[in-house]
Amino acid sequence: MQVKEIQEQFLASSTVKAADREHRRKINFNIGKYNAVVPKGKQQFMNVELAREKAKNAKWKAIATLDKQLELFESIITARGAKVIWAEDVTQAQEAIGKICREKNCKTLVKSKSMVTEEIHLNDYLASIGVESVETDLGEYIQQLDGEAPYHIVTPAMHKSKEDVAKLFAEKLGTDPKATPEQLTLKAREVLRKKYVEAEVGVTGGNFIVADVGGIAVTENEGNARLSCAWPSTHIVVVGIEKVIASWSDLQLFWPLLATYGTGQRVTVYNSLLTGPRQPHETDGPQEMIVILLDNGRTNILADERQRESLYCIRCGACLNACPIYKNIGGHAYGVTYSGPIGSVITPHLQGLDEYKHLSYASSLCGNCTAVCAVKINLHELLLENRNQSVREKKNNWKEKAAWQAWKQAMLFRPAMNMANGKMKNWFVNKVFTAWTAQRGPLTFPDRTFNQQWRDKYGDQ
Numbered sequence: 001m002q003v004k005e006i007q008e009q010f011l012a013s014s015t016v017k018a019a020d021r022e023h024r025r026k027i028n029f030n031i032g033k034y035n036a037v038v039p040k041g042k043q044q045f046m047n048v049e050l051a052r053e054k055a056k057n058a059k060w061k062a063i064a065t066l067d068k069q070l071e072l073f074e075s076i077i078t079a080r081g082a083k084v085i086w087a088e089d090v091t092q093a094q095e096a097i098g099k100i101c102r103e104k105n106c107k108t109l110v111k112s113k114s115m116v117t118e119e120i121h122l123n124d125y126l127a128s129i130g131v132e133s134v135e136t137d138l139g140e141y142i143q144q145l146d147g148e149a150p151y152h153i154v155t156p157a158m159h160k161s162k163e164d165v166a167k168l169f170a171e172k173l174g175t176d177p178k179a180t181p182e183q184l185t186l187k188a189r190e191v192l193r194k195k196y197v198e199a200e201v202g203v204t205g206g207n208f209i210v211a212d213v214g215g216i217a218v219t220e221n222e223g224n225a226r227l228s229c230a231w232p233s234t235h236i237v238v239v240g241i242e243k244v245i246a247s248w249s250d251l252q253l254f255w256p257l258l259a260t261y262g263t264g265q266r267v268t269v270y271n272s273l274l275t276g277p278r279q280p281h282e283t284d285g286p287q288e289m290i291v292i293l294l295d296n297g298r299t300n301i302l303a304d305e306r307q308r309e310s311l312y313c314i315r316c317g318a319c320l321n322a323c324p325i326y327k328n329i330g331g332h333a334y335g336v337t338y339s340g341p342i343g344s345v346i347t348p349h350l351q352g353l354d355e356y357k358h359l360s361y362a363s364s365l366c367g368n369c370t371a372v373c374a375v376k377i378n379l380h381e382l383l384l385e386n387r388n389q390s391v392r393e394k395k396n397n398w399k400e401k402a403a404w405q406a407w408k409q410a411m412l413f414r415p416a417m418n419m420a421n422g423k424m425k426n427w428f429v430n431k432v433f434t435a436w437t438a439q440r441g442p443l444t445f446p447d448r449t450f451n452q453q454w455r456d457k458y459g460d461q
Contacts, residue, residue, distance in 0.1 A: 006335065007358045011439070013333040014362070023159060027330055030158045031321045037264030038318075044256060044266045055253055056375045059312035062211070062244045066302060069211040069244045070293065076214025080276030082289040089296050094125045096292055097203075097236060101131050104234055106200040110192075112218075112225035113137035114205030115153055115315060116240050116294060119337045119350075122203070133203075134195045136224035138188055145172045151331040153338065154262050154317035159330055192224070202232035202286070204274075206239035207314070208254060209293075212247045215275040216291065219255055219268045226270055235277070235286035241293050242302075242311040248273065254314060261316040261374035297350035306385050310345045312375045319369035319379055325362050334359065341369035345382045353386075357395050360386035403433055414451060422447040 017023055045051045062069055074084045087093035101109065109131055111117060123144070126133040135144040139156035143149065146168055150156035157165070162181050169184050170177040173191065196202075204225045208217035216237050218225045229235040245254065251273075259265040278285035301307050320326045320340030331339040336347045336356065344359040360383045369379040390396060410417060420428075425445040430437050448456070 003355050006355050010333065010335055010358060010362070013335065014329040015439075017329045017333045023330060024328065026161055027159055028327060030155065031327060034264060034321050038260065041260030041264045041266055044260070051253060051257060052374060052376045055257055055314075056312060056377075058245060058250050058253065059314075059375055062246050063242065063302070063308060063311050065246075066241065066244060069246060070209070070241060073209055073211045073214050073244065074293075076212075077276055077289075077291065078214075080214065080279065082214075082276045082291060085290060085292045087292050087294050087296070090120045093120045093238065093292055093294050093296070094122070096290075097122065097238075098125065098129050100234065100236060100290060101126070101129065101201060104200050106131055106234075108132045108134065108195060108199045109201045109203060110134050110136050110195050110199040110228045110232065111140075111203040112205070112220065112228040113140050113156070114203070114238060115150070115337060116205050116238050117203060118150060119240075119296065120238065120294070122238070134192065134199070136192050136195070136222075136228055137220075138185065138222060138224075141188055141192065142168065145169075149332065149337075152317060152320060153315050153340070153342075159332075196227050196231045199228075199232045201234045201236060202228035202230075203236045203238060204229050206237050206243055206291075207258065208251065209239060209241075209244040210248050210251065210273065211244055213273070213275060215248065215273045217251055217255075218272045218274060219258060219270070221263070221265075221269045223270050226272060229272075229274060229289075230285055233287045235274075235289045237274070237289070237291045238294060239291065240298060241295055242298050242313075257374045258314050258316050261318040261372070301346065301349045304349070307345070307349060307382060309377050310342065310349075310379075310382055312377055313342050313346075314374055315342075316374045318372045318374060322368040322372040324364055324366065324368070329362075334362075341379045341383065342377075345379060345386065348386055348390075353390055353393065354395055357386065357390040360384075360390070399435065403435070418449055418452055 042048045078084055085096045087096060100106075109126060111122070111133055113135075117123075123133045123135075135141045137156070140150060142157040142160065142165055143151070152158040165181070165184055166175070166177055166179050169175040169179065169187060173187055175184065175187050179187070204218055206216040207219050210217055216239065220226075245251075255271055256267055259268045274289070277287055277289040298311065301311055317340070319342050320331070323341050326340045334340075334343060336343055336351065336359070338347055341363065344362060347359055348356040363380070363383050365380050365383065367380045370377065370381070373379060422445040426443065429445075430442040436443070
């Protein structure tokens with residue numbers, strides 16, 4: 001898809017969703033429930049601001065020494081029988097998983113919730129090589145049944161009401177259209193339990209790569225990740241290299257923070273630290289464990305001292321829930337794996353600044369994303385940095401350049417600004433520069449400038 005098509009598609013999708021009142025009602029209802037419980041979760045911290053600061057410092061330490069941390073992780077987990085594969089991009093990650101599936105003669109694969117597997121389009125790839133990939137997280141399973149990508153980093157089906165889900169299950173699974181959420185959950189459990197037994201391979205993501213113990217930390221509420229990695233004989237972990245933390249002791253900070261800022265809980269229901277395949281003295285677990293460490297543009301961000309901070313993200317989704325843009329257009333309008341403020345920051349560096357610089361302009365710059373970030377990433381400043389970089393690298397078109405040059409000259413020439421009345425300015429801004437009014441309300445200037453009003457009141461003092 002060409003750059004212009006990508007940007008036009010975003011504008012078209014966001015325009016439609018912004019005007020969809022029913023969509024807005026559903027998402028604001030669900031975000032409202034989130035907003036009601038997060039303050040309760042924060043009560044577990046004696047000083048939540050200090051906890052956030054400590055978490056940011058811990059991630060700074062881990063990212064600043066990323067190469068050493070990953071090598072330490074690899075050496076420890078491989079000593080316990082696991083295998084580590086370094087994947088530079090989507091193709092390498094897909095091919096590595098495809099090779100494993102062919103070696104295991106895999107027909108069915110179960111997968112727990114994982115945004116990084118969405119990033120590498122794993123389900124589509126597996127379908128192309130004849131492997132059935134089944135989402136086992138309830139929200140992801142709902143989205144898979146409906147043929148949709150996840151809508152939200154944490155809550156994949158946030159935009160669906162219980163009536164929407166009941167209708168979907170009735171169409172796809174033959175349940176009662178008026179079934180309750182409990183009945184729908186039991187039906188999903190019935191279907192998915194069979195898949196766990198059938199699957200030759202299980203795939204999970206990882207919330208954290210714990211360097212000093214050579215472990216993958218996984219946090220969840222349904223237990224599907226535990227089943228996905230324990231029942232199949234082969235367990236594949238796909239995880240972005242930025243998920244590293246230096247020590248297992250850091251988990252006592254990160255797990256509660258992730259739970260509170262992600263879902264408002266004190267801690268999620270299931271928290272696992274996976275340190276390799278089944279050992280000789282153990283009775284359960286996979287016979288084989290493979291960890292795929294994915295770069296896919298992350299080292300580009302690492303190399304940029306200004307943008308490096310975005311790698312601290314723990315994927316709690318708090319910035320999405322706080323963002324006025326996200327709450328109006330929703331997750332799918334972005335057209336990328338990672339939506340909301342964090343997605344708008346990292347996607348241009350993961351997928352190309354030329355194609356996705358427009359996402360950094362889809363922001364009010366209100367700073368609410370920064371205020372709610374669990375690890376205090378300066379998200380609104382990074383959005384500005386993306387905009388600045390696109391200008392430095394001459395990614396903006398001639399119309400934009402001309403508009404800002406005209407604006408600059410007008411601002412620097414006060415007599416002309418004072419000479420033009422409000423009607424003339426209104427016409428010039430709203431009629432000549434139509435790009436503004438195409439997506440926004442018209443600007444209205446007063447008849448007299450601030451400079452003139454000041455002189456009227458105070459003179460030349």
